[in-house]
Amino acid sequence: MTTLNGSSPATAPTASKRSRRGSLAKSRRRQAWAAWFFLSPTLLFFGIFLVLPLLFAIGLSLSVWGGFDLTRIEFTGLDNFGAILSEGSSFVAPILTNTLLFAFGAVALALVASVAIAHAITRLRFEGFWRTLYFLPIVTTVVAVGNIWKYLYEPGGGLINGLLNAVGISSVQFLSDPDTALPSVVVVQAWASIGSAILILTAGLKAIPHTYYEAGELDGTTAWSAFWHITLPLLRPTLLFVMITQFIGALQSFALIIVMTSGGPANATNVAGFEMYQQAFRFGSWGVASAMALVLFAVIFVITLLQLWFFRRKGEETS
Amino acid sequence: MKTRATARVVATAAVLLLGASACTTSNYEGGARDTLTILTHYANDPLKSGLQEMVDEWNAANPDLQVETQAVSFDELLQTITVRQTGGEAPDIVHAYSLWGGQLxxxxVLAEVPEDVAQDVRDNYSPAAVGSVTVDDRIVGYPTEVQTYGLYYNKRLLAEAGYDAPPSSWEELEEIAAATTKRDDSGNIEVAGFGLTSGWDSAVVHPWVSLLQSAGGRYMNEDGTATAFDSPEGRAALELEKRMIDDGVADPAIDVLKSFPSGTTAMTINAGWWIGSLKTTMGDDYEDIGVAEIPGPEVGDTGSMAYGYFAGVNSRSERQDDAWEFLKWLNGEKGDNGATRMGSFQFSLGTIPGRMADSEALAGTIDDPNFDPFVAALEYAAPEPNGRNGQEMKSSLQGSIEAVWTGQQTVEEALAAAAAAADAALSEG
Amino acid sequence: MKPRRFPWFSYLLVAVGALIMVVPFLDMVFTSFKGPGEFGRLPYRFLPEDFDFANYGAAFSQLDMPRLFANSILMTGVAVFSTLLTASLAGYALAKLRFRGRAVLFRFVLATMMFPPFLFLIPNFLILANWPGAGGNDLFGAGGYGGLLTTYAALFMPFLVSGFGVFLMRQFVVAIPDEILEAARIDGAGELRIWWSIVVPQTKAALITLGLLTFVNVWNEYIWTLLVSTVNPDLMTLPVGIQLLQSYLDPNLTQPIVMAGLVISTLPVLLVFLLLQKYYIRGMMLSGLK
Structure with missing residues (x-):
């Protein structure tokens, strides 16, 4: 990991000072020219597919547009935001609440499971083999993940209900009962993201120096309290990173929803990303959809800041 | 020097790759289309091949004006229309669900209808058909079919439970549904007495609207400016459905489209198009199937809702006149049997053609009594409202009904909320 | 240190977890061999009655598999190639070349990683549809037939450059000793040549890692490709095609065929992943330690 030391732009390479001044200036000019040349494709791309779309999204969110004829855009100020955030709008409840529940549930589940598994895996032989098994869903398309689980949940003929029936429990309508639909999808999201969490946590675990544990052993601490008092606190930065990235991922994820439930039953699994998609590409309400996208982005931003702030503060208290 | 040459090759390859893949893929040569395209949901047989047969006939007779069909499943049709329209690859002819008329x-999306076509529709189609293609007093296209609702039942399952006739009132409906239900040891339903299906808007909303009308209620008020379903009749219809779920004779998680043809659901409410599909999937077992008019609270009450499909021309098409030419041939010109091609095709599937002369010309050709209830319903069926927010309204109503089915909301709460949301949308749009 | 006890609890935990991870995949494979009517029969059975490849045949006959594969390969190939090229060049510039504005540009690249992709779904769709001078559009992007959206370019355009890729490459290039580059400059080598003959070989492992990450992401991309192939079905990729299988077929028979389709579409990525696992895992770990 030593390759990463230069991550701050301030530690620029010390240019050779041996060169004579004249040729140095010339070389500098040439370097600057080359640099802009090398960067131009990247900058052009970000101009077209990052800056322009952002402006476009903001503009659309302030307008009413039924699609297809750009001359028929009508500027309406903050009306779209007013409509989707008003009381009684289904965007706030249940859709945004679902989005948060979905993300919280999936991250909590994945985090607890991955800490436990990552910690256990480091004590086993054939670590790599075990990790690979947990990693399979990461490289699998969401279409496969969603469909596999849809059939596992199937009331007539799916594996999970097959097992329940075998022990005498009658079938559960996992995806068509609104009480179980969201938790069922949360499990799939957690299942699919646990692999990368384990991987990153393993890296974090390996970075904890052995001396800490040896000191603990001398004090006669149990494995459990070593985990609780040594491993977890030292793992905090890694945990924070995993939590934030998984949260961002889960808040915006809706491919799984498209594949598994299309937001149903009765909006029980409708999340903000899916509603945005639906408003634009199905109902033709592009302005409303863009406003939803920006609101969701704001939510993600605020939650990320909150997490950072919370962990920083806790870090200061304990240290 | 060798390395520099390699770098140059890499750069050139990149440019070529990007350039080559920006070339057009199909359909477009010199910026204009050389064929007329129809976008439809006739993606499966017998619909797909039936439409193709007519198109082939046209193509053989009109070498200069070739027509190409593009079919997607019904679930994807609205999204496909919206996405293609905005994405630029708009079809010349849109074959769409009447509910979407207002949004489109x-x-x-829809081009002005020529006066002769509009006049032909007004004069020669049944009121339910004209209603389904009228948006703000404007005709948006040719009605291609009209659908009404009936009560499908499985005679064999009813007979096994000791009934030789379909229910004629809600009370009888519940009684027969309870008598035909069967369960296995772990309590899973093996045969459901009545079929309700969640997850698909029409399957959730339309049977309820039909029951509401059979109780004498209305979906919309007289002039179509506000909803009228939050009424005693609306609540009674939803309570009936909820009771059957609570009693364990109906289960919305069962897919009726699969379970009814396989003989594991005794009764359900569906539209006339289903006859054609049941005949294909059930084969000889179709003999077991009967259809009755939808019963109401009292013996003699009945009701149904109506919806349809229409074929309109895209305002973005550069060949609108040609497109109307083709549609007139398809929907307006009489074929050898005295009916239009579209009419004959729909009739062969068990769907009532919107054009009245077609129904008369074809009346003698089919003797399946299961069609009678759907024809009778044409007299009283109320068309589905098709305003700007039609699909959104329907989706939210679906949510409310499902919330009642699953016990998340009471009937009163759900209908009041659905009506408030729909009325707000109506007054905006 | 005293010898540790055999960690039976850890083994149990990891093994049970692994079972939960693997059984769904096995269920996919086994279901893909089940015959008509075998899926959905109660009581549930894990193994198929016999291993019949009929469903694979059906998946191939229902979908234009060669086209789906070709589209997926084209999309992924161009995206990987372009991501590597641009990230390597930009990473070199940001790490080793001295010019005004470098710090600002580096921050900009970091900032691009903050914006979640869903934000760009709608605008990118509209931008490609109204691309000036393409697909019959005039120079203001109006009037034509979908601009670039109906062409193969629509598949990969939004995936040509990766902010994370630039960042990753920059971190690796920084580690190359300045003396090597300086020596090459004194020998009269141009920057392009230095990049090609020094920077690229020195960062080969990082390039493989980035290429693999991009490959997996783009190959599995679903929402963008769904939109693009709705506009023009000729552009359909494997994941979209497989999802479509469900609506094409008789619902009573589809499950095993869909599963066969899923096995077909998952296999290439799985093989590549298993072969080059260590590079992929290293990439994931690096992304964790930034």
Missing amino acids: AEAN
Whole structure:
């Protein structure tokens, strides 16, 4: 990991000072020219597919547009935001609440499971083999993940209900009962993201120096309290990173929803990303959809800041 | 020097790759289309091949004006229309669900209908058909079919439970549904007495609207400006459905489209198009199937809702006249049997053609009594409202009904909320 | 240190977890061999009655598999190639070349990683549809037939450059000793040549890692490709095609065929992943330690 030391732009390479001044200036000019040349494709791309779309999204969110004829855009100020955030709008409840529940549930589940598994895996032989098994869903398309689980949940003929029936429990309508639909999808999201969490946590675990544990052993601490008092606190930065990235991922994820439930039953699994998609590409309400996208982005931003702030503060208290 | 040459090759390859893949893929040569395209949901047989047969006939007779069909499943049709329209690859002819008329008209997808076509529709189609293609007093296209609802039942399952006739009132409906239900040891339903299906808007909303009308209620008020379903009749219809779920004779998680043909659901409410599909999937077992008019609270009450499909021309098409030419041939010109091609095709599937002369010309050709209830319903069926927010309204109503089915909301709460949301949308749009 | 006890609890935990991870995949494979009517029969059975490849045949006959594969390969190939090229060049510039504005540009690249992709779904769709001078559009992007959206370019355009890729490459290039580059400059080598003959070989492992990450992401991309192939079905990729299988077929028979389709579409990525696992895992770990 030593390759990463230069991550701050301030530690620029010390240019050779041996060169004579004249040729140095010339070389500098040439370097600057080359640099802009090398960067131009990247900058052009970000101009077209990052800056322009952002402006476009903001503009659309302030307008009413039924699609297809750009001359028929009508500027309406903050009306779209007013409509989707008003009381009684289904965007706030249940859709945004679902989005948060979905993300919280999936991250909590994945985090607890991955800490436990990552910690256990480091004590086993054939670590790599075990990790690979947990990693399979990461490289699998969401279409496969969603469909596999849809059939596992199937009331007539799916594996999970097959097992329940075998022990005498009658079938559960996992995806068509609104009480179980969201938790069922949360499990799939957690299942699919646990692999990368384990991987990153393993890296974090390996970075904890052995001396800490040896000191603990001398004090006669149990494995459990070593985990609780040594491993977890030292793992905090890694945990924070995993939590934030998984949260961002889960808040915006809706491919799984498209594949598994299309937001149903009765909006029980409708999340903000899916509603945005639906408003634009199905109902033709592009302005409303863009406003939803920006609101969701704001939510993600605020939650990320909150997490950072919370962990920083806790870090200061304990240290 | 060698390395520099390699770098140059890499750069050139990149440019070529990008350039080559920006070339057009199909359909477009010199910026204009060389064929007329129809976008439809006739993606499966017998619909797909039936439409193709007519198109082939036209193509053989009109070498200069070739027509190409593009079919997607019904679930994807609205999204496909919206996405293609905005994405630029708009079909010349849109074959769409009547509910979307308002949304498509407002987004300026549909071209003005020529006066002779509009007049032909007004004069020669049944009121339910004309209603389904009228948006703000404007005709948006040719009605291609009209659908009404009936009560499908499985005679064999009813007979096994000791009934030789379909129910004629809600009370009898519940009684027969309870008598025909069967369960296995772990309590899973093996045969459901009545079929309700969640997850698909029409399957959730339309049977309820039909029951509401059989109780004498209305979906919309007289002039179509506000909803009228939050009424005693609306609540009674939803309570009936909820009771059957609570009693364990109906289960919305069962897919009726699969379970009814396989003989594991005794009764359900569906539209006339289903006859054609049941005949294909059930084969000889179709003999077991009967259809009755939808019963109401009292013996003699009945009701149904109506919806349809229409074929309109895209305002973005550069060959609108040609497109109307083709549609007139398809929907307006009489074939050898005295009916239009579209009419004969729909009739062969068990769907009532919208054009009245077609129904008369074809009346003698089919003797399946299961059609009678759907024809009778044409007299009283109320068309589904098709305003700007039609699809959104229907989706939210679906949510409310499902919330009642699953016990998340009471009937009163759900209908009041659905009506408030729909009325707000109506007054905006 | 005293010898540790055999960690039976850890083994149990990891093994049970692994079972939960693997059984769904096995269920996919086994279901893909089940015959008509075998899926959905109660009581549930894990193994198929016999291993019949009929469903694979059906998946191939229902979908234009060669086209789906070709589209997926084209999309992924161009995206990987372009991501590597641009990230390597930009990473070199940001790490080793001295010019005004470098710090600002580096921050900009970091900032691009903050914006979640869903934000760009709608605008990118509209931008490609109204691309000036393409697909019959005039120079203001109006009037034509979908601009670039109906062409193969629509598949990969939004995936040509990766902010994370630039960042990753920059971190690796920084580690190359300045003396090597300086010596090459004194020998009269141009920057392009230095990049090609020094920077690229020195960062080969990082390039493989980035290429693999991009490959997996783009190959599995679903929402963008769904939109693009709705506009023009000729552009359909494997994941979209497989999802479509469900609506094409008789619902009573589809499950095993869909599963066969899923096995077909998952296999290439799985093989590549298993072969080059260590590079992929290293990439994931690096992304964790930034």
